Amino acid sequence: MKYALGIVCLSALSLVLLSGSAAPSLQAPKPASGTQTALDALTERVTTLEKQLVTANAQCTVLSKDLDDTRALLDKTLAYLGQQALAARDMSAALDTAEQQGFAVGENHPSRKTLLEGWRKQIAAAQADLPQAPKPVAPTARATPQPRKPVAPPQK
Template sequence: MKYALGIACLSALSVALLAGPASPGAQAAAPAAAQADAPLADRVAALEKSVLANNAQIGALTKDLNDTRDQLDKALAYLGQQALAARDLGLALDAAEQQGFAVGENHASRKTLLEGWRKQIASAQADLPQRAPSAAPAAARATPLPRSSGKPAPKK
């Protein structure tokens, strides 16, 4: 029994020595913990700087998103106008057909057709969405601008 108790104590002692402060892992952890506590103010300052940079980037991304939504609204309004103009052109073509345009040369029907085309053309040229000016600096952009390959653009 004494022998078994001695072995248990020795094995417990060896485990304690291997896992205790004498082990290399524990020795490396102690200075790291001391270093982590020492520059706490520096770490806080770095985190605050990071938060400010992230907030600036979030602001730039929010502005980009709002500009994109504005452009989408303008594009949808423009497309709605095009749909109305196409409907008007269809009505003008129907009226021209009823006035005899398909049967022969009829002056009134050609005028109706020309009037419809003019409305469609005027609508296609009015209130085109414009690209929003880029107010965000290049460093704050959400996506980088494409790099040029140095090759000239292909001719069409």
């Protein structure tokens, strides 16, 4: 009989606990309206950040392509300027040879000397202050790919 009474008491206690009337703290808490609002705000913030990330990635892709195009143009420009400097050096040697062969002597020789002087100034300017490719940055400090190796001007 004691056994039956114990079972009845346990059953009644279980029923009361499961119904939640005896101990509301044992039930899963319902989110308060403030908590739900905070959760909604966080969800909205995550959605906004995801959209911003997609936009930033698209901009990064465009800028990366633009950087690659600019590097290619820089390589071509440096090669062209190198070729111009070599041509100016060759022209300077040709002017020296022409002067040694007597180009500046004879009739109206001052005008020829003036012409040679003007060409030499132009040639000196073409060879001075040639731009150089920027020095590469250490790979760990870069967010972009390493620059291409500069194109060397053709050797004559």
